[in-house]
Amino acid sequence: MRSSRTFTDVSRAAAEDLTDSALLALIRDRNTGAFEELYRRHAAAVAAATRRLCGDRDLANEVIQVAFMRLWDRPHEDQQSRIRPWLVRVAHNAAVDRLRRKRLTVLPLVEAHDEVDESRLPDEEIIMKEQKRDIRAALRALPDVQRDVIELSYFGGLSQCDIAELIDVPLGTVKSRIRLGMQRLRTLLMTVGETA
């Protein structure tokens, strides 16, 4: 008789040893253990890559669920070995869709100007008072458009080409945002480090 185990789960320990691609193959067989392991590996990173766009925790949680639900429903399409960028793209698009439906105008990824407004430049003194060498404060101090591309790449694993396609801006713009954002981040951290 066929064992129910073949139908339900691999063990947690076994799932931890498998690659994303292997887990994806198991999900195609409707294996919930493999699904849980992929969730454990990637959900927090997807949250990190999309949290600023979402703005509030409820929406962030919702779009994470949407992305993983899509993965469960269609595990055979174009994720292959790049599951995290795929999840981020789905979650990001879901967030944009929901924000648009709410008619909120908080889409700086697409709409904000690339020129850095001097009035919005980070105030190093405030950052230093906030926390020593605090990367979070430094990221928050970046213009939104620069922070977004850095977070999409670092947490979401998206390439600059992926990001350009996702947020529908020219590749050169994404490159510029990454370059300026990283340079600014370096300056902020160096400044804090020197004066702390």
Add this chain to the structure above:
Amino acid sequence: MTNSLDVHDDVEAYVLGALDTIQATAFESHLTNCPDCQREVATYVPVMGALRELPLPTAPPLRINRNNVVPLRAILASAAAAVLLLGGLGESLVQRMQNDDMVTVAEMGATSSQQVSLRGDGVQGRAIVGQKRQRTAFVVAGLPEPGPDRDYQVWIDNGSSTSPGVLHRAASGFEVLVVSGDVLRGARRITVTLEASGGSSHMSGRPIISGISEA
């Protein structure tokens, strides 16, 4: 050929990991012979170290329980597949499949022509129209027992309020209703309320869970 100025500009994308494989290989080839870029890359070591220390936000929990929409879909999809394999299932899984309506919902969930999410306070559910629009199912997770003389009743607002019936508790713990036909046709809102046992002629309870049809 990519000019050298463009390659120099890739330092930040390279350290961030934002170059694709081909671009990264090209940059590394350039890096070997470019002291300027080597120095630039080195300046980003503290930045990347700080980024690595950044704690990730807490992801919403994924639990195989009735309060989470993902497991709900996962269970339904698993159940749908189980139907296809029923002859070869283990005993425990067969026990999970005892309720006929849940099997029907599972089948419909896997091939539906329309689904509407239902949401309430700590409660989630779904209205599902079957592939050929011959049946409509409502399934809700997270509802407490309605009590001995009460039932959860489904309401459809399509200009006027009508009810296809009351939910009943399936063996799996879900509240389920399966009716003939596509009762979501023309629907604007689906609502579930707590009503007298057997259902009321008019909605009298407060909405416990609802969803808006976009079809």
